[in-house]
Amino acid sequence: MYHNDIALLKLATLIAYDEKTQNITIAELDELEDGETLTMTGWGYEAVGEYYPNDLKSFLVPSAVIGVVLAIAVCRTQALRLHGEPYPGVANVEKKVLHSKFGSRIVGGEIAPEAYAPWQVSLQNIYGGHFCGGAIIADRYVITAASCVAGLQKNQIQVVTSTNDWMGLAWMYEVSEIIVHCNFDKPMYHNDIALLKLATLIAYDEKTQNITIAELDELEDGETLTMTGWGYEAVGEYYPNDLKKLSGTLISNEECKRVYAQYADDVDEGHLCVKQPAGSGACHGDTGGPLLNSKGQLVGVGNWGVPCAHGFPDVFARLSFYNDWIRTSIKGCANVP
Numbered sequence: 001m002y003h004n005d006i007a008l009l010k011l012a013t014l015i016a017y018d019e020k021t022q023n024i025t026i027a028e029l030d031e032l033e034d035g036e037t038l039t040m041t042g043w044g045y046e047a048v049g050e051y052y053p054n055d056l057k058s059f060l061v062p063s064a065v066i067g068v069v070l071a072i073a074v075c076r077t078q079a080l081r082l083h084g085e086p087y088p089g090v091a092n093v094e095k096k097v098l099h100s101k102f103g104s105r106i107v108g109g110e111i112a113p114e115a116y117a118p119w120q121v122s123l124q125n126i127y128g129g130h131f132c133g134g135a136i137i138a139d140r141y142v143i144t145a146a147s148c149v150a151g152l153q154k155n156q157i158q159v160v161t162s163t164n165d166w167m168g169l170a171w172m173y174e175v176s177e178i179i180v181h182c183n184f185d186k187p188m189y190h191n192d193i194a195l196l197k198l199a200t201l202i203a204y205d206e207k208t209q210n211i212t213i214a215e216l217d218e219l220e221d222g223e224t225l226t227m228t229g230w231g232y233e234a235v236g237e238y239y240p241n242d243l244k245k246l247s248g249t250l251i252s253n254e255e256c257k258r259v260y261a262q263y264a265d266d267v268d269e270g271h272l273c274v275k276q277p278a279g280s281g282a283c284h285g286d287t288g289g290p291l292l293n294s295k296g297q298l299v300g301v302g303n304w305g306v307p308c309a310h311g312f313p314d315v316f317a318r319l320s321f322y323n324d325w326i327r328t329s330i331k332g333c334a335n336v337p
Helices: 253-259 261-266 319-330
Strands: 037-042 057-062 120-124 130-138 141-144 158-161 171-180 194-198 224-229 244-251 271-275 290-292 298-305 314-318
Touching (some): 253 261, 253 271
Antiparallel strands (some): 120 130, 120 158, 141 194, 171 194
C-alpha cells in the first residue's frame, strides 16, 4: 500500500556545496491546490524495461519540495516487455500496459501439477524476488531471454529449480557466466536469447530435469503450444506462488505482423507467435520462460507482447533458429540432449 513511504539518508561526511550542489527548502504548509502545476526530476526509465538514461530529466505534472515520488509512472502507453524488474524501482506502470514489451504471472491458464515442468526455473535477484523464467537445457546451463539478464552481473542472479512454488523449498544455484547473444537488439528485441552457465552441476531428481530443444522447425500454423511461468495473473498484481500453464495456437509470422502493425519490424524469422484464448496470455515475469510443442520439446523462449491478455499474440524466440548458436555457446562442455 506504500503508506508512509519515506526515508532519510545520513551521509558519512558533510556535503560540499557549490553551484551544482545545494539543499532545497521543504514546503512547510500544505497550500497545494488541485490543478496546480508541479515539477519532478529524475533518471527514471524513458520507456519501461529500458536502461536508465544518463541525463537528468524534468517533467511537469498538472495537479520548495512538496512530495516524494511514491508509485507513479511517466511512461508512454506502448507495447511492453513481460518481465519483472531484477531490482524493484519506484515506478508503477499504467494499468493499460505491462512492464515492458512483454511482461509475471500467466493470465488465465491453470495451476500446473507438481513436477509438471521439471525444467522450469525461476530467475531471482539476491533478495529472492522472481523476475524472469528460464529452462534447464543441460547439466549446467539454463536458457532464458537476453532482455532478462543483459546488463546484470552474475552475482546479481540466482537460479531456483525443483519447485512449483518459487517462494517454497527449492534448490538454488549461483551463476558463473552470462552468455547474451552478441546480436541482441534491445530496441527491437531481435536475438533476445541468453544462456546462464551455473557454478555447479544441477542435481537432477523427479522435480528437476533438462528439456530437449526441438532441432527442426517442424511447427505448423494452428498447432497447440504450451507455456509455463509465474507471471502476473493481472497487471499490477504480485507474482503468484504457483507455477501456471497455458496453451495457445501458433500463428504465422505474417499474421503476427499484421496484428502488430506498429511493431511489425520487431517480428522476424527468429520469432514465433502464439495466439492465446480470450482473456489469457503472458504477463510480467513470464519473459524467458519455456514454450513447448505437443512432443514435450522446447520450441520457444518468452520474448515480448502486449500485456496482459488484451488479445494480442505472445511473441517467443524461435529456438530452431538459434540451435547452432546454443551449441556453439556451450562448446560441447555440457551434456546437451
